[in-house]
Amino acid sequence: MPAILFGSISTVADTSELQRDAFNRAFADHGLDWHWDRDTYVAMLNSNGGADRVAEYARSRGVDVDADAIHRTKSETFRRLLRASPPKPRLGVPESVSAARRDGTAVALVTTTSPENVAALVEALTPQLGDQPFDLLVDRGQVSEPKPDGAAYRFALDKLGVRAEDAVAIEDNVGGVQAAREAGVAVVAFPNENTSGHDFGPAAERVDRIEYGPLRAHLGENS
Structure with a gap:
């Protein structure tokens, strides 16, 4: 999967x-x-x-x-x-989450922020993403080391039963890219408004919107 x-x-x-x-x-x-x-x-x-x-x-x-x-x-x-003031999902996120779930692709949120912040975001986006948009939520309470360590990604792969080469990460900061690559996961850089000037060198691609089809094309790029 x-x-x-x-x-x-x-x-x-x-x-x-x-x-x-x-x-x-x-x-x-x-x-x-x-x-x-x-x-x-x-x-x-x-x-x-x-x-x-x-x-x-x-x-x-x-x-x-x-x-x-x-x-x-x-x-x-x-x-x-x-x-x-609930935020809007970023470009392409609702459509990509829906397409992934229809296609049998697991969708996870893999952070090392607090569980309370994760829960607040998911609640705020319920009108746009639905009640349970993610198969797994990872927060700092579940891993021993925060990003840029790869622990959060290794934890997510283990819980989902997914090989690193069968996953693609979406990251908006350099430390997150480092964490995903450390875990052997291909990365698509999706900078936010305050990280748009950063160097995402190890990422396979940099995008300004999320699209499910191109994301799937990155599976297997873990080398």
């Missing part, structure tokens, strides 16, 4: 700017006068892990903060914003 593996929340709905807004609101809630403008945030997206970004930014400013607490506030804020 083949599988299509969406690698992050923003491969399904572009929430990158919503995430940045949530960070800035969290900083204010914690009494910090920080503001990440778009250029600053874009530069940070070459690495994975929101709490790590907060900690690194604090070190660069010589400030001691509880990065985990700030990131928890950010995630709570993100979910609230998501509920208040």
